[in-house]
Amino acid sequence: MRRFIRNPVRAPLALFFLPCLALAQHGQVDLKAPDSLKNPESVAAGAKLYATSCGGCHGPEGIGGRGPNLIKRLARNIPDGELFATLRNGLPGTDMPPTSLSDDDTWKLAGYLRSISGPANQAVVPGDPANGEAVFNKAGCAGCHAILGKGSRMGPDLSNIGANKPLAAIRDALVPSKTDPSKNYQLQGAEGVKVTMKDGSTLQGIARNRSNYSLQIVDQKGDLHLVSMDKVRELQVKEGSPMPADYGQRLSATDMRDLLAYLARQSVRSAK
């Protein structure tokens, strides 16, 4: 939808700025990123450049401010050449300014954006994953989540979380923004529910799916229940996500860092 609205604005301007926009034309979308795009030094240099020229608008970790949340925006995986052109030329007709950085620095920025918006297991995530695993067990995460068959199956499985989600989304699940819930990723709509059936029996757990006509609940034991709403007398839905929102207060900064380092490495494809 965004694209749809933006394009008509860009089209007339494109004619006007023809020389500088040449790079943004689709021929350049094939532009190849240097091989160094993903190396840690290059990403770290990109992070510095980002902090000085971009963070003011896009937020310190790319999660948005005056400019949009880049992690969400870049999830659609635009080609390297298009990303480069956006950084180089800005987006005329919007607040996104062009930069005068060298090609090399522009690629470093692109590499940084890729690392924060791509799967967490491909980003450089500092911390001690071994302590993170201990924190995972101590903090009771396994009471709701399983990793490779260990833990409760009531909440989402985390065996592949590092390969499926960017770091920001994992962090967000643990430390949701209170001031601006629209910045959060975690909410996939899982609800804590309690059902009272017409025969008086009750059932509770996490709804994997709920419509007016049927309900699919996983209970604490990890058992699935398929419920027809015509058999239900009363449905209690807990406000907000069943995922506790207070780990930011409960865990020390070090433990939180290590927990993230541990989660970011959860990938079924890594040699473990």
Place this chain on the structure above:
Amino acid sequence: MKNLILTLLLASSLPIGTAAQVRYEDIVKGPGADWLTYAGNYEGWRYSPLKQITPQNAGSMTAQWTYHVPDSGGLRTNPIVYKGVMYVTNSNSMHAIDARTGRLIWRYDDPQATKKGVNRGSAISGDSVYFTTTDNYLVALDRQTGALLFHKKFGDVDKGTTSTSAPLVVKDKVLVGSAGGDSGMRGFIVALSAKTGEELWRTWTVPAKGEKGSETWSDLHEWGGAGTWLSGTFDPETNTLFWTTGNPWPDFAGGPRMGDNLYTSSVLALDLETGKLKWYFQFTPHDVHDWDAQSWPVLLEIQWNGKPRKVVVHANRNGFFYILDRQTGEYLKATPLTDNITWAKGIDDKGRPVLVPGKDPTPEGNWVCPSIKGATNWMGQSFNPGTGLLYVLTLEECGMFTLSTQKPVPMKNFAGGAATEPGGQVYLRAIDPKDGKRVWEYPVGNTSRTWSGTVSTATGVLFSGDDDGHLIALDAKTGRHLWHFNVGDSLTASPITYEVDGKQYVAVAAGTNVFAFGLFEPVPSMALPKMTTTK
């Protein structure tokens, strides 16, 4: 609520989900309300004892729900149903849906898979559901929540192998095949532990140099193909697996691989415990038309010379229908499956084709029947013990086979030539499996686009798909039309039937969706429950 969830025990629970497990005996019993294995039962019948839908009332079937599979196309998945939950697969993903309503319960994705491709479905055992990724990992998931149990590599993309078929679970083993035979690879069937994914045995379908059978290859046998990209069948009495194999590689160029090319285009009988070859039968020695043998072997007992005999029947892509002894693999009989067969005059009394000379692919092109698509293919056939008939989708089509003069290079997708599929006529044919005689046939359009198979039921209703995107119901006895429904896309998978809460459904994947049908029932107006939101 968190504490509520963690501390309160369930006051009551519904039958679904509680402690039930899929046991080997449940699969042996064959389908009832559930559909537990690719072909319905181990013998490959795609037959259901359900009786709600009959030839008399099939005309009043209506759509019950649709589930859209995101990022899909030409879905080939054969659904598995257990206790009201349906499992469907797409490339590198599995979706568990409520089989009464089509609502998604959980979804598993493997975005790191290095290849995408078709997937024919899943298998279930205990509390696990299994499927394979295109790049050869066996994935085991908790059937209720989708939690990952293990993820084990069993094949090598770098050696030309990919995975497309539904696994077959027998007892403690998950059996998985291999695909990729059109661009060079060495086929295998592998047994993995259902608990851990650990490899238990592996049987190569092309012998290594020096092994028995390797003398049937002048060269290239390390890339010789014989993929095993369709699930096999199983005989619980003798603990024997029956698995068909694919074409030799390069598909159309026989020169570099003189000889019969064992065990390509064959059926193999393997011991479940060890994977050892009990016997084999090669349908098309030295196949140069990419016919392979991918249509599963159906296990039956028929009257043979006045006595009951356990047999394997097989409708082959090369145009013939075969009857073999189940214990020994002895050839008993072959009859034409299609009217147009130009490459062989018939089958001799040893089971070898009597070749018509000059039908190999040539640089100028050679017109041969059947076409590359074959007289039939992997689309599911079904056997109905009530009618005693086998239902097979067959294609009357011929095509041009050309030979390339280039040197074959493995994994470069070089099949050694090319073949055309000019279009033909698909017939759904009812065959008497004891003599191969055609009892009736029903033309299913004329674009030869359908890849839909069949399923039939105890009341004598046969479901299949046609070329124009209709799911159809026919009278299994006579082939008379009973019902049709336009799903709006080509059918590329086989229908199944199952029951939840006393209602019989027929489901099929087509294009990018899964559809479920059942008898029309007015939906009673329903009062929504009282709903409260708590902090």
